[in-house]
Amino acid sequence: MxxxxxxxxxxxxxxxxxxxxxxxxxxxxxxxxxxxxxxxxxxxxxxxxxxxxxxxxxxxxxxxxxxxxxxxxxxxxxxxxxxxxxxxxxxxxxxxxxxxxxxxxxxxxxxxxxxxxxxxxxxxxxxxxxxxxxxxxxxxxxxxxxxxxxxxxxxxxxxxxxxxxxxxxxxxxxxxxxxxxxxxxxxxxxxxxxxxxxxxxxxxxxxxxxxxxxxxxxxxxxxxxxxxxxxxxxxxxxxxxxxxxxxxxxxxxxxGRLSLTGVVTSKRFLRQLALGGHVDGWDDPRLPTLRGFRRRGFTPESIRRFITEIGSIRSQSTVDISLLDHCLRQELKGTTVSVMGVLRPLKVVITNYPENQTELLLIENNSEDPGLGHREVPFSRTIYIEQDDFMELPPAGFHRLRPGEEVRLKGAYFIRCEDVIKDGETGEIVELHCTYDPRTKSGTGFNERKVKGTIHWASAEHAVQADVRLYEKLLHSDAPPEEGEDWTDRLNPESLTVVEGAMIEPYILRVSSEHKFQLFRHGYFCSDSKHSNAERLVFNRIVPLKDTWNKK
CATH class of the missing domain: 3.40.50.620 (HUPs)
Structure with missing residues (x-):
């Protein structure tokens, strides 16, 4: 452009x-x-x-x-x-x-x-x-x-x-x-x-x-x-x-006047949203206000880069908002620490790992830039993985954890699922029992065997609990409302998903409220300046790792 x-x-x-x-x-x-x-x-x-x-x-x-x-x-x-x-x-x-x-x-x-x-x-x-x-x-x-x-x-x-x-x-x-x-x-x-x-x-x-x-x-x-x-x-x-x-x-x-797909910048419309209780005020991260972008975690550098990429326009021009997300990713991908966090935890007990033992594993902070160094991540007998990273009867091409098969825990060991524990009344999977192979510790140079899947995890004993807010487009359509139209019908009910009880590795406590970080496989995040406090950690997803807005 x-x-x-x-x-x-x-x-x-x-x-x-x-x-x-x-x-x-x-x-x-x-x-x-x-x-x-x-x-x-x-x-x-x-x-x-x-x-x-x-x-x-x-x-x-x-x-x-x-x-x-x-x-x-x-x-x-x-x-x-x-x-x-x-x-x-x-x-x-x-x-x-x-x-x-x-x-x-x-x-x-x-x-x-x-x-x-x-x-x-x-x-x-x-x-x-x-x-x-x-x-x-x-x-x-x-x-x-x-x-x-x-x-x-x-x-x-x-x-x-x-x-x-x-x-x-x-x-x-x-x-x-x-x-x-x-x-x-x-x-x-x-x-x-x-x-x-x-x-x-x-x-x-x-x-x-x-x-x-x-x-x-x-x-x-x-x-x-x-x-x-x-x-x-x-x-x-x-x-x-x-x-x-x-x-x-x-x-x-x-x-030229700038318009973005998926957002409306009409001051009258934004006022109705902010004051009508449809969003969380003028600084709601779903709004295209600068206050909203700031709270969501966008940086001024990424916004300036976005505007520079657009260039000087002569007439009415509509730009895909995914370009703004791209500009932020380009800034963050080589500068942020990649932290492991499990949004929807599934308990995993590693039955052959010593009880009451904690091991500090050295894991790289950013695969794009080795200069960001490494950090120590605690590993123990009981961990959490994502619910989506396990399936009893997986389809073809599923390369995560399944009964009787192995995956690598990122930065740690291979584990094999030996037993699936379910709720006696609902049949819901509540716990997995696995074994680990101590010879497969990452970084030892052993690793003669290969597995296709690598999943992230968090030590149950050491993980920090937090709420995570995931955002999508606020509106189904960004065209101006027609006369007499109830524009609230355009609001996307899935524009905000609040995930309560996410479990994140303890490094997150060292991340200041101003800094951004990456959650492995989930995207880039920051502290929610409005809702996060010492008693309750709340994080906003700024952008996913890849564009999802145009995939629906």
């Missing part, structure tokens, strides 16, 4: 012929009404890397001009997530609400120039007057108000004389424009609500399409890089800067 960076090339060509005369500067302008997701990471990466490639600055600016949904908790989380990703804006963190006075004065300037008017149409009436994609709109009956009347009404709006939604300030552009965004768009609306930063100092708030170019101009932004759905908004961006006579105005350019 990894296409040429068309955006960087476009900007280099533009500034070569029309230089700004100031330092290159880009920005990422999230609204603090939710958490960042993987699509946000792509937009951040694009703005940050373009600025860095041209020796410029990167700004984080909060689009906090709607007090109804915004919260300081989202602000703090966004700052933390961006820094975690590795795109630290340093001191360049700004807030749109800090520019309220300037934005208001610019609105007055538009009114004075005959380019804006106060409109009393209701929302439904405004929709009716706006027209359709095939029919032009109609001028508002209030469009002909005088400059003096508009200035008076706008000042009264600011002073709180009118109720929420009763009046708006609109641009006076062209109601017959084929671009719906240019049909006298709303610039200001009345909202009587407490703002998380400015309190009740304001009761009128600017619309994003109006405030955005002004904020860019104030900060000295050279390029406003945004996703492709804002392309039709660019004429309004340019109109605002032109009518306000901004010198050396910033330029808006668009890149």
């Amino acid at each position: 990894n296409n040429d960076n068309f955006m960087l090339k476009l900007i280099e060509d533009e500034i070569a012929s029309e230089p700004f005369g100031r330092e290159m500067c880009t920005r990422f302008p999230p609204e603090p009404n939710g958490y960042l997701h993987i699509g946000s990471a792509y937009a951040i990466h694009t703005n940050y890397t373009v600025a860095a490639s041209l020796g410029g600055k990167f700004h984080l600016r909060f689009d906090d001009t709607n007090p109804l949904k915004e919260d300081i908790a989202y602000v703090n989380a966004i700052i933390e997530d961006i820094k975690w990703l590795g795109y630290d804006p340093g001191p360049h963190i700004y807030y749109g609400s800090d520019y309220s006075e300037e934005i208001y004065r610019y609105a007055v300037k538009l009114i004075e120039g005959g380019n804006a008017f106060v409109c009393d149409l209701s929302p439904s009436e405004m929709t009716e007057y706006r027209g359709t994609l095939t029919e032009p709109g109609r001028n508002s009956p209030y469009r002909g108000r005088t400059v003096e009347e508009n200035l008076k009404l706008f000042a009264e709006m600011k002073a709180g004389k009118y109720g929420s939604g009763t009046k708006v300030l609109r641009a006076k552009i062209d109601m017959s424009s084929p671009n719906m965004n240019m049909r006298d768009p709303v610039l200001y609306r009345i909202i009587h609500a407490e703002h998380y930063r400015t309190g009740d100092a304001w009761c009128i708030y600017p619309m994003y399409d109006y405030a955005h170019p002004i904020q860019d101009a104030i900060e000295g932004i050279t390029y406003s890089l945004c996703s492709i759905e804002f392309k039709d908004h660019r004429p309004l961006y340019d109109w605002v800067l032109r009518e306000l006579a901004i010198v050396s105005p910033p330029r808006q350019r668009e890149f």
